[in-house]
Amino acid sequence: MDTRLSIAVQKSxxxxxxxxxxxxxxxxxxxxxxxxLKASAADFPLxxxxxxxxxxxxxxxxxxxxxxxxxxxxxxxSGIELDIVRDLRFAACRLSIAVPNGYPYSGIGSxxxxxxxxxxxxxxxxxxxxNGVSAQVVVVSGSVEITVEVGIADAIxxxxxxxxxxxxxxLEEAECIxxxxxxxxxxxxxxxxKRAVLSRLLERIDAVMNARHKKYILFNLPEEKxxxxxxxxxxxxxxxxxxxxxxGWLSVQSAVDEDRFWSVFEELKKLGAxxxxxxxxxxxxx
Ligand code: PRT
Ligand code: ZN
Numbered sequence: 001m002d003t004r005l006s007i008a009v010q011k012s013x014x015x016x017x018x019x020x021x022x023x024x025x026x027x028x029x030x031x032x033x034x035x036x037l038k039a040s041a042a043d044f045p046l047x048x049x050x051x052x053x054x055x056x057x058x059x060x061x062x063x064x065x066x067x068x069x070x071x072x073x074x075x076x077x078s079g080i081e082l083d084i085v086r087d088l089r090f091a092a093c094r095l096s097i098a099v100p101n102g103y104p105y106s107g108i109g110s111x112x113x114x115x116x117x118x119x120x121x122x123x124x125x126x127x128x129x130x131n132g133v134s135a136q137v138v139v140v141s142g143s144v145e146i147t148v149e150v151g152i153a154d155a156i157x158x159x160x161x162x163x164x165x166x167x168x169x170x171l172e173e174a175e176c177i178x179x180x181x182x183x184x185x186x187x188x189x190x191x192x193x194k195r196a197v198l199s200r201l202l203e204r205i206d207a208v209m210n211a212r213h214k215k216y217i218l219f220n221l222p223e224e225k226x227x228x229x230x231x232x233x234x235x236x237x238x239x240x241x242x243x244x245x246x247x248g249w250l251s252v253q254s255a256v257d258e259d260r261f262w263s264v265f266e267e268l269k270k271l272g273a274x275x276x277x278x279x280x281x282x283x284x285x286x
Contacts, residue, residue, distance in 0.1 A: 003193030004045040005201065008065035011037070011050035015182055018090040019069040025282075026204035045197050057082060060185050066194055067187070073159065073180040077122050085198070086184040086205060093161045095120055095178040098171040100148050103155070105174040111135045117144050117153035124157045127177050145169035204283075211281040215261050218253040219268060219276040226250060232267040234260075255281060 009019045012034070020032055028044040039048040049065050056068040057078040071091060075082065097116070099105050108131045117138040118124045128135055138153050145165055147153040157177065160166060166173055184205075186198060221229055229252060230239055239254035252273075256264050261278075268276060 002045055003191075003197055004040075004047055005067065005194050005197040006047040006049060006065045008049045008051055008056045008059045008068035008070075010053040010056070010069070013053060015053060015069060015071065015091050016050075018088075019182065022069075022088065022090075022205065022208065025208045026201065028204075044201075046201065054078075057185065060187055063187060063189075066190055067198065068185050069182055070185060071180050072183050073120060073123065073178070075183065075185060076178075077120050079122055082185045083188050084183045085186045086202060088182040088184060088205075089209070090182050092179070092181040093159045094176040095123060095157055095180065096160045096166075096176045097155055097157050097174045098145075098160075098166050099155045099174045101170055101172050103172070103174070105155075105172075108133055108175065108177070111155060114154040115152065116155050116157055117147035118157040119144055120157060120159075123178055145171060203285075207283040207285050210286060211284040213258050214255045214281050214284060215258055216253065216279040216281050217256050217261075217264070217268075217276065218251070218279070219273040220244060221250050221252050221268070221271065221273050223248050223250050225271040225273075226252070229268060229271050229273065232264055232271070234264075255284065 030041040056070040057080040144158040
């Protein structure tokens with residue numbers, strides 16, 4: 001039988017949809033019935049295990065699954081040593097110290113001797129220790145934002161993405177102490193067969209992730225403007241250039257980083273580019 005790889009993915013929560021979308025974008029098809037705990041891909045040797053995110057590091061460490069997708073925060077909080085094979089960049093968030101509005105916060109030292117509520121005692125304690133701060137860590141498993149109001153903590157350390165939850169609870173984000181995003185973790189003792197499947201999967205993931213942050217741009221340009229246009233585009237290798245029937249004009253095409261897209265677009269217009277066409281890239285290898 002061919003070697004198959006098993007992946008642990010969050011069953012339902014902030015990571016689930018994006019984890020499954022990423023794998024589907026790799027051309028891997030499977031049935032993810034919301035009640036099922038397992039699934040298998042038909043066209044790629046990959047089996048799925050749908051579980052709670054807290055359990056993913058342990059499952060991978062125990063070999064119940066070979067790889068997993070989990071928040072870096074959950075991995076670090078578990079204290080389990082596993083290889084991070086990719087930072088998948090979605091579900092980005094930060095662990096921040098938050099204090100009641102008006103609290104005189106002037107750096108982590110202001111927490112000396114205070115009570116700090118968190119669901120991430122291991123990460124918080126490490127950071128307090130690194131900064132030589134001794135404080136009482138109050139461990140709660142949820143609703144951390146309420147702990148100050150009910151009087152069991154002076155400050156909190158909780159995950160933040162937009163900051164809305166803190167504001168709604170009369171708290172102020174004082175300082176980010178740790179950053180997280182979804183990562184792919186792997187057992188370090190996989191056999192060669194499984195390693196080969198993982199390499200194939202990672203190659204596809206890289207192609208999808210590269211493409212996500214780029215646009216493909218195609219336009220006509222007066223020939224003499226080519227050096228300036230190439231400089232504006234930057235990145236990758238030189239753009240692809242084709243002469244047009246119209247003498248003195250070229251058709252130019254290239255990938256452009258998404259975050260630079262609008263400035264490149266404006267620059268090209270200034271250079272006299274016409275018929276600018278912009279496309280999403282589905283997959284791309286560097
Ligand atoms: O049921 P299961 O145990 O599988 O899921 P869970 O409830 O433990 O986790 P889930 O689905 O809530 O989050 C999974 C992972 O998403 C986390 O481990 C983080 O890596 C990541 N992530 C990204 C977040 C957030 N953003 C986030 N904003 N996890 C939690 N939050 C919470 C935060 O705790 C706070 O209550 O959202 C609130 C703050 O959000 P804002 O937008 O108001 O700042
Ligand atoms: Zn969880």
